[in-house]
Amino acid sequence: MSEEAKQKILEWMKSQKKTKHYFNDLCKAVPELSMRQAKKLINELVSEGKLRYWSSGSTTMYMLPGADDVKDEEDKMT
Amino acid sequence: MPFDPNDIMKDRLTDIGPPKFDKFFPPIVKKNYGKWKYHEIIQPGVLVHVSETGDELYSVRVGTPRLVSVDFIREVCEIADKYCDGYVRWTTRNNIEFLVSDKSKLQPLIDDLKSRDNRFPIGGTGACITNIVHTQGWVHCHTPAIDASGIVKSVMDELYEYFCSHKLPAQVRISLACCLNMCGAVHCSDIAILGVHRKPPFIEHDRVQNVCEIPLVIAACPTAAIKPKKVEIDGKEYKSVEINNARCMFCGNCYTMCPALPIADGQGDGAAIWVGGKVSNSRVPPKFSKLAVPYIPNEPPRWPTIVQTIKKIVETYASDARRYERIGEWIDRIGWERFFEKTGLEFRHEHIDDYRLAMTTWRTTTQFKW
Amino acid sequence: MALKHKTPMVDELMSGPWPSFVADIKRLAERKPQCDDLLGLLELSYRDKEGHWKHGGIVGVFGYGGGVIGRYCDRPDLFPNVAHFHTLRVNQPASKFYTTDVLRKLCDIWEEKGSGLFNFHGSTGDIILLGTTTDQLEPVFYDLTHELGMDLGGSGSNLRTPSCCVGRARCEWSCLDTQDLTYDLTMRYQDELHRPMFPYKFKFKVSGCPNDCVAAIARADCSIIGTWRDNIRIDQEAVRAYVGGELVPNGGAHGFEKRPLDIQAEVIDKCPTKCMEWDGKNLKIWDEECVRCMHCINVMPRALRPGEDVGATILVGAKAPILEGAQLSSVVIPFMKMEPPYEEFHEFVEKMWDWWMEHGKNRERLGELIQRLGMREFLKVTGLKPDPRMVNTPRYNPYIFFDPADVPGGWERDTKAFRERHQP
Numbered sequence: 003m004s005e006e007a008k009q010k011i012l013e014w015m016k017s018q019k020k021t022k023h024y025f026n027d028l029c030k031a032v033p034e035l036s037m038r039q040a041k042k043l044i045n046e047l048v049s050e051g052k053l054r055y056w057s058s059g060s061t062t063m064y065m066l067p068g069a070d071d072v073k074d075e076e077d078k079m080t
Numbered sequence: 081m082p083f084d085p086n087d088i089m090k091d092r093l094t095d096i097g098p099p100k101f102d103k104f105f106p107p108i109v110k111k112n113y114g115k116w117k118y119h120e121i122i123q124p125g126v127l128v129h130v131s132e133t134g135d136e137l138y139s140v141r142v143g144t145p146r147l148v149s150v151d152f153i154r155e156v157c158e159i160a161d162k163y164c165d166g167y168v169r170w171t172t173r174n175n176i177e178f179l180v181s182d183k184s185k186l187q188p189l190i191d192d193l194k195s196r197d198n199r200f201p202i203g204g205t206g207a208c209i210t211n212i213v214h215t216q217g218w219v220h221c222h223t224p225a226i227d228a229s230g231i232v233k234s235v236m237d238e239l240y241e242y243f244c245s246h247k248l249p250a251q252v253r254i255s256l257a258c259c260l261n262m263c264g265a266v267h268c269s270d271i272a273i274l275g276v277h278r279k280p281p282f283i284e285h286d287r288v289q290n291v292c293e294i295p296l297v298i299a300a301c302p303t304a305a306i307k308p309k310k311v312e313i314d315g316k317e318y319k320s321v322e323i324n325n326a327r328c329m330f331c332g333n334c335y336t337m338c339p340a341l342p343i344a345d346g347q348g349d350g351a352a353i354w355v356g357g358k359v360s361n362s363r364v365p366p367k368f369s370k371l372a373v374p375y376i377p378n379e380p381p382r383w384p385t386i387v388q389t390i391k392k393i394v395e396t397y398a399s400d401a402r403r404y405e406r407i408g409e410w411i412d413r414i415g416w417e418r419f420f421e422k423t424g425l426e427f428r429h430e431h432i433d434d435y436r437l438a439m440t441t442w443r444t445t446t447q448f449k450w
Numbered sequence: 451m452a453l454k455h456k457t458p459m460v461d462e463l464m465s466g467p468w469p470s471f472v473a474d475i476k477r478l479a480e481r482k483p484q485c486d487d488l489l490g491l492l493e494l495s496y497r498d499k500e501g502h503w504k505h506g507g508i509v510g511v512f513g514y515g516g517g518v519i520g521r522y523c524d525r526p527d528l529f530p531n532v533a534h535f536h537t538l539r540v541n542q543p544a545s546k547f548y549t550t551d552v553l554r555k556l557c558d559i560w561e562e563k564g565s566g567l568f569n570f571h572g573s574t575g576d577i578i579l580l581g582t583t584t585d586q587l588e589p590v591f592y593d594l595t596h597e598l599g600m601d602l603g604g605s606g607s608n609l610r611t612p613s614c615c616v617g618r619a620r621c622e623w624s625c626l627d628t629q630d631l632t633y634d635l636t637m638r639y640q641d642e643l644h645r646p647m648f649p650y651k652f653k654f655k656v657s658g659c660p661n662d663c664v665a666a667i668a669r670a671d672c673s674i675i676g677t678w679r680d681n682i683r684i685d686q687e688a689v690r691a692y693v694g695g696e697l698v699p700n701g702g703a704h705g706f707e708k709r710p711l712d713i714q715a716e717v718i719d720k721c722p723t724k725c726m727e728w729d730g731k732n733l734k735i736w737d738e739e740c741v742r743c744m745h746c747i748n749v750m751p752r753a754l755r756p757g758e759d760v761g762a763t764i765l766v767g768a769k770a771p772i773l774e775g776a777q778l779s780s781v782v783i784p785f786m787k788m789e790p791p792y793e794e795f796h797e798f799v800e801k802m803w804d805w806w807m808e809h810g811k812n813r814e815r816l817g818e819l820i821q822r823l824g825m826r827e828f829l830k831v832t833g834l835k836p837d838p839r840m841v842n843t844p845r846y847n848p849y850i851f852f853d854p855a856d857v858p859g860g861w862e863r864d865t866k867a868f869r870e871r872h873q874p
Contacts, residue, residue, distance in 0.1 A: 019295070020293060020295050020296060021293060022293065022296055024607075024649075024812045025607065025646060025647050025648070025649075026649065026807070026810075026812065027812075037647070037804070037807045037808060038804075041645075041647045044647075045641070045645050048513055048515070048645070049513050054508065055508075055510055055514075055515035055516075055606075055646070056507040056508055057507050057510065057515065057516065057518075057519065057520075057605060057606040057646075058300075058333075058336045058337065058505065058507055058606070059336070059505060059519045059605055059606065060261070060263075060336075060605075060606065060650075060651060061606055061607050061650065061812075061813055062515045062516065062605075062606030062607040062608065062646035063507075065508075071508055072508050072509060072584060075506055075507070075508050075509075075520075076506070076509075076522070076534060076584065078291060079339075079504055079506050079520075079522040079534075081596075083588070083589045083592040083593070085588070085589070088512055088588050088592075089512075091596070092592075092595075093595035093596060094513060094514070094595070094601075094644070095601065095640040095641070095644060096595055096599065096600075096601045097541065097601050097633075097636050097637045097640055098541035098542060098543050098544070098600060098601060098633075098636060099543045099552070099598075099599050099600060100543070100633060101543050101544035101545060101547070101619075101629040101630075101632070101633055102629070103543065104543055104547040104548050104549045104552065105547055105619060106547075109547070109619050109620060113618050113619060114618040114624075114627070116618070116620060116621060116622040117622055117755075118622055118701070118751045118752045118755075119621075119622065119701055119751060120698070120701040120702055120751075121701055121702035121703055121706075122702065122706075123702075123706070129620055129621075129622070137620065139620070143468065143469065144469060144570065145468075145469050145470065145471035145474065146471075146569055146570060146571075147471045147474075147475075147567065147568075147569055147580070148471070148474055148567070148568055148569075148570050149474050149475060149477065149478040149485070149566055149567055149568070150478065150557035150558075150560060150561045150566040150567075150568075151474065151477050151478050151566075152474050153553055153556075153557050153568070153570070154553075154554065154557055156550075156553070157550035157553050157554055157557075160550050161550050166549050166550040166551065167547065167548070167549060167550075168547075168548055168550065168553075169545070169546050169547040169548065169616075170546040170548075170570060170571060171546070171616070172575075172613070172615065172663060172664050172665075174570070174571070179620075198466070198467050198468065198469055198470070199469050199474075200469070201467065201468065201469060205702075205703065206700070206702060206703030206704065207703055207704045207705075213573065215573065216569070217501075218492060218495035218496075218500075218501045218502070219488070219492060220503060220521060220535070220537070220580055220581070221501060221503060222501065222503040222504055222505040222521070223501075224501045227492075227495065227496070229463075229471045230460075230463055230492075230496070233463050233466070233468055233470060233471065233472075234463070234466075236468035237466035237467055237468045240466075240467040240468055243468075246702070246703060246704060246705055246706070247705075250704075251703075257770075260771055260772065261770065261772050262770035262771060262772070263573050263770075264573045265573065265665065265668055265669035265769075265770045266770075267668065267770055267771065267776040268665065268667075268668035268778070299812070302772060302773040302813070303773075331772055333772075335505075336505050339504050344500040344501055345500065346498050346499035346500050347499075349499060349500070357668075359662050359665040359666075359667055359668045360660065360661045360662050360744070361660035361661070361662065361667075361742075361743050361744060362660070362661060362743050362744045362745045362748060363720055363722060363743055363745045364722065364743075366662075366667050366668065366778055368776060368778075378499040380459055380495075380496035380499065381459040381460060381462040381463055381496050382462060382463075403704060403716065404704070404716070404720060404745070404749075435775065436774070436775065437775075
């Protein structure tokens with residue numbers, strides 16, 4: 003059940019044009035779950051390395067990790 | 081077990097939270113927790129707290145620049161080891177407090193602090209100008225309109241006598257935020273220095289699609305001033321954005337999402353000065369700070385106009401306010417027309433609010449002073 | 451050793467009576483090239499009157515959505531040692547007491563694995579470790595957790611690190627155990643602190659009394675401010691000692707000379723509700739009229755103390771201007787006993803968060819959501835009853851959103867009967 007919901011979240015992420023999403027956007031992928039339930043699954047996806055955080059410092063978003071995303075970003079920044 | 085770079089999950093600890101607050105309490109604080117009876121300031125920067133148990137705790141308060149090195153912290157440790165049995169604390173306004181329970185150590189501690197050049201100024205108590213709380217400025221922030229540490233240093237150098245004395249009518253809390261995002265929340269300060277940009281970001285159309293995600297840039301704008309736009313340069317079409325400059329309020333959030341929208345500008349940026357805020361409930365309720373000067377240009381390294389403007393406000397207040405009146409209470413008594421007259425600051429159209437609920441700030445009475 | 455960068459403008463901040471951050475950083479720059487480059491970069495900013503930092507978003511420690519803020523210099527060609535210069539926020543112990551032992555260990559870790567520079571402390575209250583590279587984030591985190599028993603604080607759309615005043619550790623006025631409550635909230639809500647789920651930031655600040663030394667009312671989404679319900683405790687003999695000039699008023703805060711306190715002008719006339727009277731021998735306070743502003747207590751700390759039936763006033767919604775303008779917190783719970791295990795408060799907090807998470811727009815602070823959907827809605831979801839203590843004044847516009855449940859027959863109309871009474 004929860005694996006299925008987690009898969010739905012990942013599928014939704016892959017179907018989007020934007021690469022970064024707010025928490026409540028992600029929750030839209032699993033409307034049948036409460037936000038707290040969704041949060042638990044999203045935490046699990048993060049700890050499994052299937053989602054990663056992006057933070058502007060004041061706001062946080064979620065993205066799918068790329069193979070070399072940290073390096074890519076750092077190359078872009080400097 | 082040392083850190084294993086090849087297996088970061090090994091022995092990993094998470095969510096342990098901060099050390100429990102009493103872990104680093106000096107024994108006298110542990111013993112008298114919740115039992116303090118009264119306090120007195122015995123000289124500027126030196127407090128004694130007396131407990132119901134009869135214990136006395138002396139605190140020596142010193143200002144710091146907040147931005148400090150390991151060498152500085154080690155020097156603090158050396159002093160705390162010598163006089164305070166290895167305990168020390170920080171206040172919410174970036175002052176350090178050296179605590180001694182043995183009065184015979186107090187004077188030697190004070191003498192020692194004074195012997196270390198200007199590194200440990202004693203003060204920050206009572207009706208004074210205590211340390212300025214501030215943000216990061218050009219030292220480490222990505223959207224600042226002003227520096228922070230350099231302005232704070234320049235202002236405190238000039239107003240130093242007020243840090244080490246109790247000669248003002250009441251305490252004057254100065255704060256600085258280097259842009260209007262105000263990560264320092266300076267909007268309720270007696271005097272606030274606020275970095276302001278005055279030019280909207282410019283758009284590097286040929287870079288936007290490569291370094292930014294356009295929907296996110298659009299979503300980042302708090303006033304919805306940014307829209308997608310296709311732009312043609314030398315026959316090549318680029319996906320980019322356009323900005324409704326009239327709606328820009330210079331927060332820099334778009335630049336956070338997109339480095340191809342630089343907002344900083346050496347000519348446009350500078351500081352606004354705000355006055356009359358407070359957070360304590362003492363006598364009158366908390367108040368917002370109000371605009372005193374809409375713009376002062378950046379003048380590194382010593383920012384003389386900002387420094388002199390603040391000095392003028394402080395000195396006018398010091399000579400005119402009654403005992404206990406904070407700057408905001410003083411202005412409420414004399415009226416804004418007198419404030420501008422007495423300080424010699426110019427009243428301009430920027431002072432009259434034109435944002436939402438502006439009318440609540442307009443004068444709706446025939447009561448005013450000539 | 452000579453430093454690499456010439457910094458004539460920045461060097462002008464070496465002189466003067468206030469401690470110089472430049473002198474301090476220079477001392478460390480002798481052995482830390484990052485510090486040398488940082489000063490060089492600052493000199494460039496002083497010349498250009500523009501900052502030189504960019505912001506990056508992916509970097510962090512694994513599994514945490516906050517506590518690390520990516521930072522990159524925009525002139526790595528000139529200042530390669532600060533090309534990547536990320537920040538870590540370390541959750542401070544409540545009210546910021548330390549031992550030299552823990553500070554020294556922190557310095558050793560940070561000198562080895564970072565720039566050796568701190569903000570002691572950041573605006574939210576955390577210890578800020580200023581400047582390191584991505585490869586050092588996990589090692590620093592490992593050392594913090596294993597060697598110091600410390601953890602990262604909040605950033606982004608997280609619960610931000612809760613903070614408080616010095617409280618009962620060294621203040622006689624604290625009406626609640628500010629540190630204990632701060633610690634309780636910090637530990638109970640570690641998940642919210644480290645793994646963002648909110649529309650935007652959320653701050654708790656705890657002040658022990660209405661003097662509000664942590665500025666809770668100005669900057670916390672939930673401000674907890676100590677207060678009391680019974681009478682100010684009076685030591686009449688000490689009052690007479692102030693009037694007689696034997697005690698220094700204000701504990702010295704307004705000058706040290708022993709002078710007779712003009713109790714009428716300095717205390718009674720300054721009282722916002724004029725609830726006091728001095729008959730030459732005794733001070734009488736009509737406590738039921740007192741609004742607990744603290745002025746009289748501040749002026750006569752040896753004579754007056756807050757009452758003993760203590761707790762907190764809970765206010766919500768304060769924020770800096772972005773976006774809808776600055777707000778102060780507003781009273782929603784005039785009084786709550788604040789004693790462990792704080793269950794009543796937790797329940798309130800969780801109801802408030804559930805509502806905000808469900809209805810808040812992205813980057814909408816709690817105070818803005820309350821403005822948008824109404825205080826009535828907030829009170830409804832948190833189960834609170836309206837109270838005149840929640841307003842400065844009742845509304846003065848007539849646009850009342852009446853509830854159909856309160857109107858006989860609801861909003862249904864018998865149109866036929868209406869037309870029988872009124873011809874079109």
